Amino acid sequence: MIKNIIFDFGDVFINLDKTATYKELLKLGDFQITAVVKEVNDLYEMGQISTLEFIDAYQKVLPKASKQDLIQAWNAILLDFPLYRLNFLENLAKKQNYKLILLSNTNELHITWIKENISFYETFKSYFDEFYLSHEIYLRKPNTDIFEFVLEKNNIQSHQTIFIDDTKENTDSAAKLGIHTWNNNPKTEDITNLFTIKSDLF
Known part of the structure; x- marks a missing residue:
């Protein structure tokens, strides 16, 4: 589960x-x-x-x-952040059925741009239980130590965890630790379809 x-x-x-x-x-x-x-x-x-x-x-x-x-x-x-994805996350957070974690390879310039151009950034951030940016934790994907860090820091089990990332190298790395993964294709798939596409896990 x-x-x-x-x-x-x-x-x-x-x-x-x-x-x-x-x-x-x-x-x-x-x-x-x-x-x-x-x-x-x-x-x-x-x-x-x-x-x-x-x-x-x-x-x-x-x-x-x-x-x-x-x-x-x-x-x-950096492009746009569709509001319907924020709504999806908001609804997910309200149900409190899952621990929600963001794990992103990002840097100071990119996150500064996002804060200045995405008006609901702080709201988005507030929906997560933990929010990890690579330049703040000094680790990056696909190195396995970043996934080990998240598992240990949150005292969570890999077999009870799913990781979603559009880069296959990253999901492959997480899978080595027993984490369930979804290597989403941003051109044909959307995060809002998570529970349909990965219905076998939920």
């Missing part, structure tokens, strides 16, 4: 355009996603470098880009 639901944020609740940032960065100069760039991204996502250090690293790759250009490009991935 499922007692705990762990949700991803991007392309589960808020819509993303995962190609947008790369396209915008290309407009700022000769940009390539190198091993160094990936490392900078991961460090930033884990809160191991500051926003200033992150921007500085990108300006070394794109020296003609201003700080604001880079911030706008970086945030281009």
Whole structure:
């Protein structure tokens, strides 16, 4: 029996355009996603470098880009948050049948944009029993230690838990620990259909 639901944020609740940032960065100069760039991204996502250090690293790759250009490009991935998904979460929280946890790979710039542009962000956050952002807990998916952290911190059992994420690498990692998973396809599936699509677990 499922007692705990762990949700991803991007392309589960808020819509993303995962190609947008790369396209915008290309407009700022000769940009390539190198091993160094990936490392900078991961460090930033884990809160191991500051926003200033992150921007500085990108300006070394794109020296003609201003700080604001880079911030706008970086945030281009973020789209809208449909209200019906908030309503779904609200109804789920009111029933109090499950422990609700958010577990998101995110960073300071993205969450700042969300706070400024999604008017109901604090309401959304309030519906969760626990709310974990990678840059605040210094861990990131798909590393298994982030799932171990959530299980141990909340004293919950993996076999009583489902994790929903649009990235298969992340759900595969969680499944290794015995967590039930749903690797949702944001183009064809919606979080509001959770109890239909995963009816065998509920």
